[in-house]
Amino acid sequence: MPKTGPGKRRRYVVSQAKLARLRERLISEATDRLSQPRAFMSFVGVAEADELLNDIKGHPHAFVIACIMDRQMSAQKAWRIPYELKQRIGSFRFPRLAELSLEQLERVMAQPEPLHRFPKVMSRNLYAAIRRIERQYRGNAAEIWTGRPSSATIVRRFLEFDGVGQKIATMAANTLVRDFRIPVSDRYSIDISVDIQIRRVFARMGFVPEDASTEYIIYRARELHPEYPGIFDLVLWELGRTVCRPRRPACDDCQWRELCAHANRKGAH
Ligand code: SF4
16 A cells, blocks of 8 residues: 555644645745746756747647656756757757657667667657657647646646656646646646655645655645645745755745744744
């Protein structure tokens, strides 16, 4: 049986009233960001690679392929792969990709040096993705999210690609909705994408125990904001990458310190 609940490790405690205010403020901050104009996104910090990924209209398959590559290696390297493939192939237009055989894709993925930790498997997944986009979406990956589909439809369509699991499918849907502002009919199925940053910040704030399972954290986010559980993703992740570091979180500089369980624990001051 998979572990689904909290174990015996520490839980930072804060009053229910503070937790409710923290929830409201997190949702409010994330909602404010959604109302701002769409910005150019830095996926990997390399201008040409980011331009390709941001070109969701001209190269929607670049975004899909980056999602497929995003496993068992650093996200930054994985999201660079569409650009590296473009350099090796000479184009990243979909008709050009669709011309390549599996053997040719295996070669460009592996030489002169492997683009992924598992070039063989990822070449097969890439080949299968190209066939699916060609067959199911008539060569236009944007059809995955065109026509104001439900969030469940987008997540399910990503899950159909070989190698894509729930975490990546949810992250893809959240990025499309939150960052690319793709219209959808609802956001119920956009879960939080649990990673080390989100796990740490959510626990310190007092929403979950320190050793909560991934499933527990997902359901906690659903409980906190059923209409859009993944709304917490970016705010928590950015906090974990900047102020709320694993050792010595900079609570004095943190906007959430008044309400945060970790900052208000006994002996913290
Ligand atoms: S107050 Fe401190 S522990 Fe709480 S979220 Fe901010 S940095 Fe993290």
